[in-house]
Amino acid sequence: MNPTGRSRRRLLINAALLSAAGTVGRLATAASATAGIAPFSHAVLMREPPVITPMMFGAKADGVSDDTAAFNAMYAHVRATNSRTVFLRGHRYRANGSIYARDVSTIGEGATLTMAVNSEKDSYAFEWGGSDTFVTELAFDLSNLGRNPMQGVVNGCNDASNQRFFRNRITAHTTEPSKLQSNIFGLWVLGTGLTGLYVLDNQFEGSSYGIQVNNQDGMDKNVRKQPLGKPSQHIHIRGNTCIDATIGVNTPHIMCSNVVIEGNTITPRNLHLDLPLNVAHVTELVVYGNTVTSNTASANGTLHIEDASGAVTVSANVVTALAANNGIQFGVDPSASHDARPAMRAVIMANHVQGPLASTTSTPSTPHGETIGILLPDPGTINTTVTGNYVAGFAQGINAVAASTVFGNTIANCPVPLRLSKDSAASQNVVK
Numbered sequence: 001m002n003p004t005g006r007s008r009r010r011l012l013i014n015a016a017l018l019s020a021a022g023t024v025g026r027l028a029t030a031a032s033a034t035a036g037i038a039p040f041s042h043a044v045l046m047r048e049p050p051v052i053t054p055m056m057f058g059a060k061a062d063g064v065s066d067d068t069a070a071f072n073a074m075y076a077h078v079r080a081t082n083s084r085t086v087f088l089r090g091h092r093y094r095a096n097g098s099i100y101a102r103d104v105s106t107i108g109e110g111a112t113l114t115m116a117v118n119s120e121k122d123s124y125a126f127e128w129g130g131s132d133t134f135v136t137e138l139a140f141d142l143s144n145l146g147r148n149p150m151q152g153v154v155n156g157c158n159d160a161s162n163q164r165f166f167r168n169r170i171t172a173h174t175t176e177p178s179k180l181q182s183n184i185f186g187l188w189v190l191g192t193g194l195t196g197l198y199v200l201d202n203q204f205e206g207s208s209y210g211i212q213v214n215n216q217d218g219m220d221k222n223v224r225k226q227p228l229g230k231p232s233q234h235i236h237i238r239g240n241t242c243i244d245a246t247i248g249v250n251t252p253h254i255m256c257s258n259v260v261i262e263g264n265t266i267t268p269r270n271l272h273l274d275l276p277l278n279v280a281h282v283t284e285l286v287v288y289g290n291t292v293t294s295n296t297a298s299a300n301g302t303l304h305i306e307d308a309s310g311a312v313t314v315s316a317n318v319v320t321a322l323a324a325n326n327g328i329q330f331g332v333d334p335s336a337s338h339d340a341r342p343a344m345r346a347v348i349m350a351n352h353v354q355g356p357l358a359s360t361t362s363t364p365s366t367p368h369g370e371t372i373g374i375l376l377p378d379p380g381t382i383n384t385t386v387t388g389n390y391v392a393g394f395a396q397g398i399n400a401v402a403a404s405t406v407f408g409n410t411i412a413n414c415p416v417p418l419r420l421s422k423d424s425a426a427s428q429n430v431v432k
Contacts, residue, residue, distance in 0.1 A: 050083075051087050052074060052077070052078055052083055052085070052086045052087065053074075053086065053087050053088065053089055054067060054070045054071055054074050054086075054088065054091075054093065055070075055089075055091075056074070057069075057070040057071075057073040057074045057077070058070045058073070059071065059074075059091075059093060061089075061091035061092065061093055062092070063092035063093065063094055063112070063114065064094060065094060066094060066095065066096045066097075067093045067094060067095055068095040068096055068097040068098075068099060071093070071095060071099045071101075072099060072100055074086055075099070075100060075101045075102075075104050076100075078104045079102075079103050079104060084103075084104060084105055084132075084133070085104070085105040085106075085107060086104060086105070086106055086107070087107050087109060088106065088107065088108045088109055088111035088113075088138065089109055089111065090108070090109045090110040090111050091111050091112075092111070092112045092114070093111065093112070093113050093114070094113075094114045094115075094116075095113065095114070095115045095117075095125075096115075096116055096117070097117065097121075097122060098117060098122040098123075098124055098125060098126070098127070099113075099115075099125070099126045099127070100127050101126060101127060101128045101135075102127055102128060102129055102130055102157070103129075103130035103133060104128075104130075104133060105132075105133045105134045105135070106128065106134075106135045106136070106138060107136055107137060107138075108135075108136065108137040108138025108139070108168070109137055110137055110139075111137070111138055111139070112138075112139040112141060113126070113138060113139070113140050113141070114141040115140065115141065115142050115143070115152075116143040116145055117142075117143070117144060117145065117146075117150070117184075118144070118145040118146040119144050119145070119146030119147065119148040119149065119150035119183070119184070120146035120147065120148060121146070122150070123150055123151065123154075124150060124151040124152070124153075124154040124188075125140070125142050125150070125151070125152045125153065125154075125184070126140065126152065126153045126154070127153075127154050127155070127156065128153065128154075128155055128165075129155035129156065129157035129160060129163055129191065130157055130160055130163070131157075131160045131161045131162060131163070132161070132162050132163075133160075133163060133164075134163070134164035134165065134166065135153075135164075135165050135166075135168060136164070136165075136166050136167050136168060137167050137168065138168050138169075139168065139169040139170075139171070140152065140153055140168065140169065140170045140171070141171050141173075142170065142171065142172045142173065142184050142207075143172075143173045143184065144172075144173075144183050144184035147183075148183070149181075149183045149184070149185065150183070150184055150185070151184075151185050151188040152170060152172055152184050152185050152186055152187070152188070152207060153165075153170060153186065153187050153188070154187075154188045154189075154190065155187070155188070155189045155190065155191060156190040156191055157191040157194075158191045158192050158193050158194075158229060158230075159191075159192075159193040159194075159230065160191060160193075160194055160195075161194070161195040161196050162195075162196045162198075163194070163196065163197050163198070164197075164198045164199075164200070165187060165198070165199050165200075165202065166198065166199070166200040166201055166202065167200070167201050167202065168202045168203075169202065169203045169204075169205075170186045170187065170202070170203070170204050170205070170207055170210070171205045171206060171207075172184045172185065172186060172205070172206045172207035172208075172245075173206060174206060174208075174271070181208045181271060181272070182206055182207050182208035182209075182244070182271060184207065185207050185208060185209040185210075185212070186204045186207035186209060186210040186211060186212075186245055187199065187202075187204070187210065187211050187212070188209065188212045188214065189212065189213045189214070190214065190215060191215075191229075191232075192215055192228060192229025192230050192231075192232060192254055193229055193230030193231070193232060194232035194233070194235070195232070195233055195234055196234045197213065197232070197234070197235050197236070198236045198238075199211055199236070199237045199238070199240065200236070200237075200238050200239055200240070201238070201239040201240065202240045202241075203240070203241045203242075203243070204240065204241070204242045204243070204245035205242075205243040205244060205245060206243070206244045206245065206270070206271065207244070207245045208244065208245060208246065208271055209245070209246055209248065210240070210242040210245025210246055210247060210266075211237055211240060211242070211245075211246075211247045211248070212246075212247075212248045212249075212250070213232075213235060213237075213248070213249045213250070213251065213256065214248060214249075214250050214251070215228055215229065215250075215251045215252075215254050228252075228254055229254055230254070231254055231255050231256065231257060232251065232254060232256045232257075233256065233257045233258050234257075234258045235249060235256055235258070235259045235260070236259075236260050236262075237249075237259075237260070237261045237262070237264065238260065238261075238262045238263050238264065239262070239263045239264065240264045240265075241264070241265050242264065242265065242266040242267065242276075243267050243269055244267075244268060244269050244270055244271040244273070245266070246266060246273055246275060246276050246277065246278065247261065247264060247266060247276070247277050247278070248275070248277075248278040248279070249261070249278075249279045249280070249282055250278060250279070250280045250281065251280070251281045251282070252280070252281045252307075254281065255281050255282065255283055256281065256282045256283075257282070257283045257284045257310075258284045259279070259282050259284070259285050259286070260285075260286045260288070261277070261279065261285075261286070261287045261288070261290060262286065262287075262288045262289055262290070263288070263289045263290065264277075264290045264291075264292075265290070265291045266290070266291070266292045266293060267291075267293055268293060268294070268295040268322075272295060272296040273293070273294050273295055273296060274294065274296045274298045274300055274325075275294075275298075275300050275301070275302075275304050276292045276293060276294050276302055276303070277290060277292045277302070277303045277304065278300075278304045279304070279305045279306075279308060280304075280305070280306045280307050280308070281307045281308075282305075282307075282308050283308065283309050283310040283311075284310050284311050284312075285305070285308050285310075285311075285312045285313070286312075286313050287303065287305070287313070287314045287315075287317060288313070288314075288315050288316055288317070289315075289316045289317065290303075290317045290318070291317070291318045292317060292318070292319050292320070293319075293320045293321075293322060294320070294321050294322065294323065294325045295322045295323055296323050296325065297323045297324040297325060298323075298324075298325045299325070299326065299370065300325070300326070300329065301325065301326040301327065301328065301329025301375065302319050302320070302321045302325055302326065302327055302328070302329075303317060303319045303327065303328045303329070304329045305328075305329065305330045305331070306329075306330075306331050306332070306333060307331075307332060307333065308330070308331075308332060308346075309332050309346075311345075312330075312346035312347070313346070313347050313349070314328060314330060314346070314347070314348045314349070314351065315347065315348070315349040315350050315351065316349075316350050316351065317351045317352070318351070318352045318354075319351060319352070319353045319354070320353075320354045320355075321354070321355045321356055321371065321394075322356060323356060324356060324370075324371050325371065326371055326372045326373070326375050326394075327353035327354070327355060327372070327373045327374060327375075327391065327394065328348060328351060328353055328373070328374045328375070329372075329375045329377065330346065330348060330374075330375070330376055330381065330384070331376060331377045331378040331380070331381045332378065332380045332381050333377070333378035333380050333381075345383045345384065345385065346381070346383075346384045346385070347384070347385045347387075348374060348384065348385070348386045348387075348389065349385070349386075349387050349388050349389065350387075350388040350389065351374075351389045351390075352389075352390045353373045353374060353389060353390065353391045353392070353394075354391075354392050354393055355371055355373060355392065355393035355394035355414075356371070356393060357371075357392075357393035357394065357395075357413055357414075370395060371394045371395045371396070372394055372395065372396040372397075372398075372399045373389075373391035373392070373393075373394040373396065373397045373398060373411070373414065374386055374389060374391060374397070374398045374399070375396075375398075375399050376399065376400040376401055376402060376404060377399075377401055378401060378402070379401055379402045380402065381400075381401065381402050381404070382402045382403050382404070383403065383404070383405075384400070384402075384404045384405070385404070385405045385406075386398060386400070386404060386405070386406045386407075386409065387405070387406070387407050387408045387409065388408050388409065389409045389410070390409070390410045390412070391409060391410070391411045391412070391414065392411070392412040392413050392414070393412070393413050393414070394414050395414065395415060395416060396414060396415075396416040396417075396419055397409075397411035397414035397416065397417040397418060397431075398411065398417070398418055398419070398420070399418075399419040399420070400419075400420045400421055400424050401421055402421055402423075402424075403421055403423035403424050404420065404421070404424045404425075405424070405425045405426075406418065406420060406424060406425070406426045406429065407425070407426065407427045407428050407429060408427075408428050408429065409429045409430070410429070410430045410432065411429060411430070411431050411432065412431075412432040413432070414431075417429070417431045418431075
């Protein structure tokens with residue numbers, strides 16, 4: 001309940017006291033109680049814990065003073081109480097060191113947290129997470145003063161459920177002169193055994209790795225013999241805007257399941273985005289309605305999915321390769337991780353895939369010679385349906401190494417429209 005609500009309730013209680021006091025002839029006492037502060041009630045306090053802010057712990061909230069100690073004191077205090085939430089009241093804060101915000105929810109109320117952290121001393125800027133915790137309405141303005149890459153906003157919780165990061169903004173300032181990659185990243189999730197992680201309606205800018213659910217322990221181990229941790233499930237990444245920032249779910253030796261990546265926009269501006277949307281080691285996957293653009297010459301693919309199996313759907317995405325890169329690249333081959341599970345039918349449907357030659361009619365030059373609009377690269381990718389897609393401006397339109405069903409697609413300005421295995425079925429495709 002907000003302070004206004006509490007004040008109104010206390011007025012109503014005091015009014016009731018006045019009425020009751022009048023009935024028994026004790027108006028003076030009731031009037032005295034009305035004029036003062038309501039009596040302390042431990043039960044009420046437990047139901048309505050006080051609003052906790054950084055200013056209660058010495059924060060200046062002027063955007064200039066270093067409020068790191070105040071923030072860490074605030075979060076430490078809350079972890080030791082029955083309270084679970086702090087409020088930043090829309091102020092501007094500055095922190096020159098790491099903030100540890102685990103097991104507490106943060107409501108920024110439009111606040112800005114400017115952090116300038118040295119990666120040679122600290123590995124992260126802001127750490128949050130824990131079951132039933134969230135961060136919302138907070139703008140992070142992040143700089144790395146050191147030479148090493150580091151995480152910006154990190155979540156390292158294991159076995160946590162119902163974690164939410166929504167309606168926030170992360171802006172990262174790179175110190176790399178080449179501007180190929182930021183050296184401080186956005187939201188990085190390291191935990192295993194997660195159930196319900198929601199990353200919704202945020203903006204990430206200049207962080208290179210904008211959203212990463214990333215758990216790796218090398219690529220030469222077998223998930224069944226040497227698992228890194230418990231599997232995670234129900235990962236939802238939806239409605240985020242990524243400018244010079246990518247989205248990745250890459251969990252070898254864990255295998256996330258029930259992953260939905262929906263309605264996100266990924267746009268390069270100053271940094272080089274090779275793998276703007278990268279998913280690996282996932283089963284039961286939906287990639288729907290995203291707008292994804294790459295701007296770097298690569299063979300990795302703009303929308304890249306590998307080691308994925310079990311009810312995979314890739315649909316209604318707008319995928320654009322501005323440089324010599326593939327469009328949608330989908331496979332189940334686990335490479336060296338040995339993580340693959342039995343493959344089920346996958347559907348790649350109703351996507352708009354545009355390459356660097358889409359606006360020309362010339363034969364591709366050497367740098368574009370291997371670009372492919374939709375690529376199914378490995379023999380394990382069987383029984384995949386590719387239908388209703390528009391593919392334009394690649395050296396090859398659709399290339400399926402294994403048996404697939406390819407029908408009802410429109411392929412424009414691709415010198416080699418279809419290159420399919422002998423076991424594939426193709427029909428009703430329109431070539432322009």
